[in-house]
Amino acid sequence: MSQPPTERTRVRRSAKRGIYDKETVYAIVDAAYVGTVAYAAAGKVRQIPMAIWREGDALYIHGSTASGLMRDLAAGAEACIAVTHLDGLVLARSAFHHSMNYRSVVLYGKGREVVEAEAKERALDAFMNHLTPGRLSEVRPPTAQELKGTMVLAFPLDEASAKIRTGGPIDDEEDYKLPVWAGQVPLKLVTGEPLPDDRLKSGTATPAYLEGLPHEREAALSTT
Ligand SMILES: Cc1cc2nc3c(=O)[nH]c(=O)nc-3n(C[C@H](O)[C@H](O)[C@H](O)COP(=O)(O)OP(=O)(O)OC[C@H]3O[C@@H](n4cnc5c(N)ncnc54)[C@H](O)[C@@H]3O)c2cc1C
Secondary structure (H helix, E strand, O other), X not given: OOOOOOOOOOOOOOHHHEEOOHHHHHHHHHOOOEEEEEEEEOOEXXXXXXXXXXXXXXXXXXXXXXXXXXXXXXXXXXXXXXXXXXXXXXXXXXXXXXXXXXXXXXXXXXXXXXXXXXXXXXXHHHHHHHHOOOOOOOOOOOOHHHHHOEEEEEEEXXXXXXXXXXXXXXXXXXXXXXXXXXEEEEOOOEOOOOOOOOOOOOOOOOOHHHHOOOOEOOOOOOOO
16 A cells, blocks of 8 residues: 655655555554654744554544643644654664664654544544553543543544665675674564552452563564
8 A cells, every 4th residue: 555755755865765655654653652743833843752553544642631732733733753663773894884773654744633532432442452452341441531631633644654774784895894793783672571560459360461462562564
């Protein structure tokens, strides 16, 4: 499902690393817990890290209705949202050619506030499922008051670019003879052992779905 880049999403620097098909963009977003949301309002620029998730063709964020960021974005401020997975350090033979392996997405657009109660609950359920699939049926659902105090914004993933770097260093030809170790140091986000809360009701077992959490958040991506 290819979507052509727009004037602002066309990757110019290392253009061969730019990817625009929805499968790749969605896979990078789905593998992430966090994105950074940048926007300008009242003549000032801001960039704030936020929890993100995807549902259908939109990237979602949520926050307090008292949050300045949520209010500015709901009022129509144009946003630029970046999602980054750092996959490794790339160590070259020269200082200049050091690099990083990564999968990233940049999305431009305006957020649409999800107002209708059922749609808002559905979006927040999708968020719970994104964080810990299987948990939704166990937890206390949000009260009307909690829902009222929570704003959900949907950003269409229509104008988005992905950029992916994989592989080892690319050194200058004459540097390959140098006796300098070169290669990659892979980096991964790894799920740790669950730590029960101090006030856990006695006899509450560790849920099976926690065992099933992905050990590493990775997306199966084609980089061709
Ligand atoms: C973890 C990480 C570390 C990086 N470190 C460096 C660094 O130290 N120095 C450096 O020069 N670059 C670094 N990059 C690459 C950087 O993100 C830019 O791609 C690069 O600097 C080119 O910037 P530009 O403004 O010339 O991009 P252009 O190619 O002019 O950008 C045009 C459009 O391409 C898209 N685009 C650009 N970069 C990305 C991206 N990374 N992901 C998705 N879409 C993108 C956007 O839609 C953007 O509007 C890093 C990337 C990542 C993910």
